[in-house]
Amino acid sequence: MSRRKLSLSALTVLELTPPQMVECAARAGYDFVGLRLLPATDTEVRHEIVGATRLKRETLAALRDTGIGVLDAEILRLKPDTDVAAYEPMLATAAELGARYVLVAGNDPDESRTAARLAALCDLAQPYGLSPSLEPMPWTDAKDIVQGARIVRAAGRANTGLIVDPIHFDRAGSSTVALADLPREWFGYLQFCDAPAERPTDLDTLLYQARAERMIPGEGGLDLTGILRALPEDLPLSIETPMNQWARSADALTRATRLREATLAVLEAAHAKE
Template sequence: MARRPLAMASGIMPEASPVDLVECAAAAGFDYGGMWIEPADWTAATTRAVRAALAATGLKLLDAEVVWIKPGPPDPAHDHILDIALELGARNLLCVSSDPDSAATAAKLARLADRAGNAIRINLEFGLFTEVKTIGQASAILRDIDHPAMALLIDALHWTRSGGTLADIAALPPHWLSYVQLCDAPMPGADPADPQAILTEAIDGRVALGEGSLPLGSLLAALPDHLPIAVEERSKALRDGWPDLHARAARLYRTSSEWLARQG
């Protein structure tokens, strides 16, 4: 069986520059990179530098993040993030929502999907730290939008903490899935009733694939074959233990590829 493609999620090195994200992922051996876009800081020169780094390394971007939907009218910054992602050739745009109005969230995502056309997938990620807390809520929004550019992003940690099941995944239309985010974590982990604990765990408490107790093997088996994996090991221990960005990326690739090889 062919190995699933691996990407380095941008969250593992929040201190990195956009060019660092490309160069570290490529040097470590990842098939894809991830890109964090801060629209207020991003310039045309940033785009040129990242495109040059992508061309020099041959790396492609699996995703760009993050569009954070909030109450109120559509945010022009979200269009800017999408346009940058398109210029960089990213395959996916990651979105989350803090808008408690699910219809408004759907409308804002639909607007992005229309803008995206068939050039990039608009991925809605669910999690207890957002207003789209479960895979069921995310599924309802995607059904409401009914747009071919829309996708549903499963993060192994958020799926587990929000009570997701393998049956929930089996019920998803396969075309909704464009990639998956994997990490590991201890069980039981953060209290699902404590939003701050959930967020802190998501940013600081993840561990390498195979070093925790999340049902990663079962999750992976339930997903379509060859679905790309973004390794989302956001971890204070990883940042502190590997302050050198290239060494951190190399360690992430080694532990992730070794775990993936054991899955058969």
């Protein structure tokens, strides 16, 4: 079995600065890192990395020193009032850092407008060699794989696609059969985590699990093997496993190393079942 490339997602080690994330990924044995250039929420720390900043220069130096690549950059939200052109500085920085994909969230109830804005974002990103990819999340307006596929199809651009996150995939009730039927070229990488089999019944718990308390791959109840089998077997895995309680007693390197080892064990077990 050829070893998949593994990436350390920013959300897994969000207490670190971007250059620290790069160094942590290198020390823990990853191939890539994911960087959050724009915060996901208003309360999240904002790193001054977009544009000609000291932090960007430090991150570029860390990437050069370690040989780590940047798999993806986060996070662009398509809202009813989004001006897509305003995202160009972020795209330029993502490209300078060597990112391949940009994570996009759909936060507009008008699906046709979301598709049009995704198309415009793809056109803006194309000269930078970036693929803005939509991640369905059950609390957003692009809730599941079926809806995400409609939006990507309507956008009609070659440099877009879908990002599957196992916890969002499961909580939205998405089907691995439906996933396997989608065009292979829509998928550039797969996020990876685990979670309790029981689905939350309220939004607060849903959000809390997703943003703060996931589980080590292989220790929860998600159908990780089914998701792996439904997608191309060479996709890089972005390990996105925020575990705030664990983070109180274990540093980022310890967690990143353990998560990498657990992911490799899940991959080995999934391969053995084939």
